[in-house]
Amino acid sequence: MTETTFDHAHGDPNRLRGMQDVVAAHEGPAPKRIVTGYGFWIFLLSDIVMFSCFFAAYAVLLGNTAGGPKGSELFDLRNVAVETGCLLLSSFTCGMASIAAKARNRLYFQLAMAVTCVLGLAFLAIEGREFAALVMRGDGPSRSAFLSAFFTLVGCHGLHVSAGILWLLTMMAQVFAKGFRADIERRFLCFALFWHALDIIWVAVFSVVYLLGSAS
Template identity: 55%
Template sequence: MSVEAATIDAYPEEGAALPTRQHVTGFGFYIYLLSDGILFAALFAAFAVLRGATDGGPDSHALFSARNAFIETACLLTSSFTCGMAMLACDRRNRFMTLAGFLVTGVLGAMFITLEVREFSDLIARGAGPDRSAFLSSFFTLVSTHGIHVTCGLLWLSVLLVQFLGRGFTPAIIRRFLCFSLFWHVLDVVWIALFTFVYLIGGYL
């Protein structure tokens, strides 16, 4: 290849469209969400393999609370709805509704985490901690990994709201709200799968 040809390949033609910051950020964030999906798929597979390895201890039928799991699900599903409403308000540049929607999302997410911590504390107090059996180790790992993601999401949302109050609807803030919304909805989908396979099928069916 000649020097001239190499130069042409190395540099885009004049006037050619270059990827914007928004495109690069969006692509990178989708890659992150994909990696998270692989992580949770591995944890679901581990739970499926180990769900019967109770070592003579209590199984899912004896441990899980339907009432607590349903309340957790209602909190997270509702928070996903309010997050979506907040993004619609953001698209319309409605400051009050955007702020209100994300605040309600944060409160519901905090309620979800509170219920999850209370469930873990109750299980450990009953002698069903993660060190009791392989089944409980896989359960605590799967559910707590999701809970850690929700907690990180709440911290992220808190920082975004502080930035939003100071800067308003800047392109960077809107882009960050969009990334947060995608992250939150993915967590909602993961929880639906977790609720179905761990609590419903594993605990009651």
């Protein structure tokens, strides 16, 4: 035992009875909340890496239209603006839901989640209508390499949003049935991260696919 620890132990004998000193001396493992959030963050980053592969494929195949239509002939920017507004607002209301969860307010939580769900469904409906119109006109994913890449990239994001909405509904049900238990809160933290990350990917999609596509 060194001089300092000896001094410390005799400096204030009462403090040794409390746990604070022990905790301060040994951090121990991080709480589950930190570990869960960090693990999910790693998953999200791997998801973003997967999307970057689709983006790379899209950028490479951008010019290979096989005589078919180019992006600027297909995209309706007003549609995209509405979609963007829906997703952006839903990201905000998801933030409102996490504030309500911190404040343990069930009513506001369910309200914010319901608005998030409606906005997400509106986004999916607009995107579905756009896809259906493209396929009806014969510009489906089998028309050209460019359209295959377009449908893969944007459709993959749409699938993520659909999965997110399913997850959102189960979160609403879990909070309704079990309240803000610690494990439910961890799940909600992961859900909020997922939803915000989807919005980040959509920023890349509307900039690279729609805006750059219609500008060129």
